[in-house]
Each structure stands twice: as C-alpha cells, then as structure tokens.
Amino acid sequence: MGFSGKIKQHWVIICLVVIVVVGVFLRLHNLEDGLFFQADQARDLNLVSRAIDGGPGWLPLLGPKAGGTYLRLGPIFYYFEYLAALIFSLDSPAVMAYPDLFFSFLSIPLFFLFLREFFSKNYSILLTAGYAVCFFEIQYARFAWNPNSLPFFNLLFFYAVYKFFQANNEKAKFWWTVLIGVSYAIVGQLHFVSLLSLPIAIAFVFLIRKIYFKNIKEQWFKYLGIGLLVCLILYLPAILSDFQTGGNNVLNFLKSIGQKGSDTTSLVTLLQKDAFIFSKYFLVILAGIVDATKLTINQFISVLVLFFVAGIFLLKKEDGRERKFFIGLVFVWFFSYFITYFPLGSKLQPRHFLVILPLAFIFVGFLAQALRQLFKFRYATYVAGIVLLVPIITNAYGLKTWFTEISDSQKKISTYRKSSLLKSVGGESWWHLKKTAEFMHGDCEKGRIVMVPPKESYRSLYDYAMEYVGEKRPYSIQWGSFSEDADACFYVIGFAKNDITDRFGGILQKSKYVQFGDVAVTRFYIKDGQKIVKIKNPFKKGGNGKDIEVRYTDTIDEIEEISFDSEESDKNDSREEAGNESADSEGDTEESFLDDVGRMDRVFLKDLFDGKTE
Numbered sequence: 001m002g003f004s005g006k007i008k009q010h011w012v013i014i015c016l017v018v019i020v021v022v023g024v025f026l027r028l029h030n031l032e033d034g035l036f037f038q039a040d041q042a043r044d045l046n047l048v049s050r051a052i053d054g055g056p057g058w059l060p061l062l063g064p065k066a067g068g069t070y071l072r073l074g075p076i077f078y079y080f081e082y083l084a085a086l087i088f089s090l091d092s093p094a095v096m097a098y099p100d101l102f103f104s105f106l107s108i109p110l111f112f113l114f115l116r117e118f119f120s121k122n123y124s125i126l127l128t129a130g131y132a133v134c135f136f137e138i139q140y141a142r143f144a145w146n147p148n149s150l151p152f153f154n155l156l157f158f159y160a161v162y163k164f165f166q167a168n169n170e171k172a173k174f175w176w177t178v179l180i181g182v183s184y185a186i187v188g189q190l191h192f193v194s195l196l197s198l199p200i201a202i203a204f205v206f207l208i209r210k211i212y213f214k215n216i217k218e219q220w221f222k223y224l225g226i227g228l229l230v231c232l233i234l235y236l237p238a239i240l241s242d243f244q245t246g247g248n249n250v251l252n253f254l255k256s257i258g259q260k261g262s263d264t265t266s267l268v269t270l271l272q273k274d275a276f277i278f279s280k281y282f283l284v285i286l287a288g289i290v291d292a293t294k295l296t297i298n299q300f301i302s303v304l305v306l307f308f309v310a311g312i313f314l315l316k317k318e319d320g321r322e323r324k325f326f327i328g329l330v331f332v333w334f335f336s337y338f339i340t341y342f343p344l345g346s347k348l349q350p351r352h353f354l355v356i357l358p359l360a361f362i363f364v365g366f367l368a369q370a371l372r373q374l375f376k377f378r379y380a381t382y383v384a385g386i387v388l389l390v391p392i393i394t395n396a397y398g399l400k401t402w403f404t405e406i407s408d409s410q411k412k413i414s415t416y417r418k419s420s421l422l423k424s425v426g427g428e429s430w431w432h433l434k435k436t437a438e439f440m441h442g443d444c445e446k447g448r449i450v451m452v453p454p455k456e457s458y459r460s461l462y463d464y465a466m467e468y469v470g471e472k473r474p475y476s477i478q479w480g481s482f483s484e485d486a487d488a489c490f491y492v493i494g495f496a497k498n499d500i501t502d503r504f505g506g507i508l509q510k511s512k513y514v515q516f517g518d519v520a521v522t523r524f525y526i527k528d529g530q531k532i533v534k535i536k537n538p539f540k541k542g543g544n545g546k547d548i549e550v551r552y553t554d555t556i557d558e559i560e561e562i563s564f565d566s567e568e569s570d571k572n573d574s575r576e577e578a579g580n581e582s583a584d585s586e587g588d589t590e591e592s593f594l595d596d597v598g599r600m601d602r603v604f605l606k607d608l609f610d611g612k613t614e
Helices: 003-009 011-028 039-054 076-088 093-116 121-132 135-141 146-166 170-190 192-212 221-234 236-245 248-256 267-287 294-317 321-347 357-374 380-409 430-443 456-468 569-573
Strands: 448-452 475-477 488-495 508-516 519-526 531-535 550-553
Touching: 003 011, 011 093, 011 121, 011 135, 039 076, 039 093, 039 456, 076 093, 076 170, 093 121, 093 135, 093 146, 093 357, 121 357, 121 380, 135 146, 135 267, 135 380, 146 170, 146 192, 146 321, 146 357, 170 192, 170 221, 192 321, 221 236, 236 248, 267 294, 267 321, 267 357, 267 380, 294 321, 294 357, 321 357, 357 380, 430 448, 430 456, 430 488, 430 508, 430 519, 456 475
Parallel strands: 448 475, 448 488
Antiparallel strands: 488 519, 508 519, 531 550
C-alpha cells in the first residue's frame, strides 16, 4: 500500500490529530499576555501559593464561594491548580489556567468519541472541528475559573452514562460507574448547577430505560452504591470541613435554595425570557457573535425550534434502540439543565451555558442528518455539509476578531465589541497589570509607591503584580485619602480613554504620563502640599471637573474615604460573570434558624490536626 493509500485508510485519525493540534494552538496562542486576570484569579492564586510555600497542610477543604451567597463549592478546583503549580511552578499566573486548558484539550477527542456513537465519520469530524474552534469554549479555557472545565466533565459524565448501558459485562459496567461517579463529583464541585441538574438527568435516564427498554434485563440499581461511594470519597474534604464548622456549608446550601430566582412568577414571561437567553448564547456558541441585536436573537429562536424538530424527527425515524437512546440522552442532557435554569430567566449568565456547550453542535448534527434524510434529492448531502461548515467558519471569524481586539488593547485605545461576555479586552488583562507594575517599579526613585487603581477590586491584582515584578519597597494601593509625602511616588492608573488627572481642579500636577494600550499611568504630585480628602467619580465616563467632588485642606483630623466608580457601566454589570464575588444584600425573610447562618472561616487540611480554623 502506497503513501496515498495509507492516508486514505487513516484519514479520520489524521484529520482528528490536525483538529486537536489546531484547537490546542488556539487555546495557547499568546496565552500569558492575553490572560484574563481579575479579583477571583488573584484570590485563588494567593490561596494556592500559600499551599505551595507552606506545604499541603494549607490546602483548603472548601472551594470558591458561590456568587451572592456564603455557600462554598467543593475544593477540587483548588487541588487541580495546586497540582499545576507543583508541576510547573508559579512563575506566571498563567500556570493557574493550565488545568482548564488541559481539560479543554481533552474535551476535543472526547467529543469526537461521543459523536461517533451516533454520527458518521464525516459528520463527527466536521462537528468536532466546529467545537475545536468554538470561540465561547476557547475563551473560557484560556483563564483560571472554577466553571471553565464544565464542558469536559459534563461531556465525560454523559459519555460514561451512555457506555454504561452499552457494556455487556460487569467489569466494564463497574468502571463506567466509577467514571460516572468521578465526573459527577468533580462537576458538582465546579458549579452547583450541575450538582442539582445531573441527578435529574439520571432519574430521566432510568425512567427511559424502564419504559422503553423493559425487554432488556438490566440490573443497574446495584451500581448506584458504587457511584455514591466514589462521590463520597471525592467529597470527603467538604464533609470534613462541615464537621469542623458544625455544618456551616450545608446550612448555607439550604439557605441558598430559592434565593436566586427571576423577578417574575409568570410562566409565560419566564418561558419568553428563557427562550431569548438560550437563543442568545446558542448563537454565541455556534457563531461566535457576542453583540447580536435583539431582533437577531429573537429570529434565532426559530433555529432552536428547528434543532428540536430535527431531533424528534430522527428519534421517530431511527430503528436501532441504542441510536434512539443516544438522541434521548441528548434531550435528557438539555432538559435536565433547562428545568434548573427555568426559574432564573434573565438572570442566567454566560457561564451557565458551559454545561450544555457541546449540545449546540450535536443539535447542528441532528439538523444536518434530518435534512439529508428528509430531502432525498441529488444535492442533499451538500446542503447538510454546508450546515455543518457554518459553525466552523463563523467561529473562526469570531476568534480572529477577538484576538485582534486583545492585540489592539495592548497597542492603542482600542475599539471592541460591547459585551460582558468578552474577556481580556479594554485593558483588563494580565499584560496591562504587568506593564503598569513594571513601569512604577522602574520609574520610582523614592522610598515608597502610592497608587490609585482604576477599580477598588484591583487592590489584590496590584498586590500580586507588584510582588511579581520584584517590588521590595513599601507601597500603598489607595482607595481612600492620601496626602503629599516627600519620600513617595504618586501614580494614578486608569483607562486611557478617560484621562482623569485633569479633572481634579488643578490640585494634581502631572509629571509623567505613559500609555500601555487601553491603560495609562500618570505620575503626579499634589500642589502646595495639600491633603486630598475626598474624590468622587473620577472615572465617570464623559465627566468634567464639576462631576468630581474634591475637598482639600492643610489640617485634617478625620479622613473620609475616597469613592471611585468603575470606568463603564457595562463592565460593572459583568462583575458577577467575570468572577468578582460580592455578596448580594439580603432582603427581608421569614425568621428561621437559617437566617442567622453566615460565613465561617476557611478550614484547611492542617486544621484537622490542630483543631484551629483561619
């Protein structure tokens, strides 16, 4: 057999390898400079860094906090980051993203394997290619955050469920059960929505097998104990934490149930909102369009309807039981999350769709397959092929646009699409933090540095950035008052499009201005040795001197706090999605023992032996 013959024989493997290589390249391209690094990432890095420096005893028994509550996830996300730091060392904050990258890499061949249980080789290759270049998935794979590996572990869970029912011997069923338990325990520790949704999925699966596969003798109940035991083992740190805190996290879990809901109770209104949100994010997943108009999103709802109609059509047309089960499992996957999401309505965030991200491409495959079977004319195959190619082309264009936006933000005041979904644009990347920290470190010739960051949440970011660039002098990250100090260098860090140093009524005198793309650093001194008492809204868009309240005096006994607003309202709105935690203010609730449940100090592994918490 000649060379061309070998290529024809192994073309599927060759194409899959090429797809994986392209997918890996896109996820690694310019990773460190384009890294999204905000408050959550700085917090997690500090936790892991302490465990690296102080030993595994400093590993926490609980993970990140669920936004808007005192409830904490399981710690598996931190353990993944700890392993990455041990293997690669913490020379860069990008190391924290390595676990998410690794699972994103693995999700590409795993998706192909899942697709091959139903689709042809051609369809599976094209759909896998679309997933590999998916802008939505790639963006979340390129920074460290607990929900970012959800696509892989949800895919692994449902693949293991499907293979479990295909297995013909007890040994195979045992290992698929273990994999189901592992994937569920991990995905439940990455996001609570999966902890709640996947048991619903399992219940639906058992019901389907009981009704439609009653002629097949299946003894799957005895495997439930194995799956539960695996989950128990992986949840052991969280269980031990609750023993130490008197069940604090369990009580917060009970308290959080029902806290997040839509602002309407009308089923029709909720259905309309859910349809709009699902359409919006399926459009992002399949086409990489983050700034679609409301009209476009509403029109895309009809495409979602076509997806479901295609799936139902194939369900009726298929003769093989296992092929029918595959389609049924896909619908179970979708509706198990839809049921959980339904009460949330417009409060759904982009991260909520990571759990069903692979489904968008599977539904495209259903549509292509249905078109080919329904319209049996000469060019039906080409029409189906075009349907499969659309996600590849549109996502490739969306990726190119995003990479250009990131590059522009490091060179000039950039123009980027307005969307809370976009990361690392507009000056919010590790590159900008590092460059501004390097400048202040090298520019200041005095004994200490005083800086005013663009947002209050940037305190922890600049703490890490200044340490990263080797700053040993005392420095102060001010979000309060400050006064002239002969031994200090003063800097204001802000978004370059809103230069605010000329809004202080002539109090500040610029001495140096340096721009790093979308972010600028201004060195200044305070005229006449005055003491700044209160500055209000210096970063307000389109503001002027009258929009800023400035008071200063020579003798001040009581200093008031400075209040800074963030640069743009749309970025402020995206804080929850970006991973900046803040507890929502609690409304009036009925008095119960849960009302007094608050957050207790973290428990670390070492605390199990010395009985202390921090």
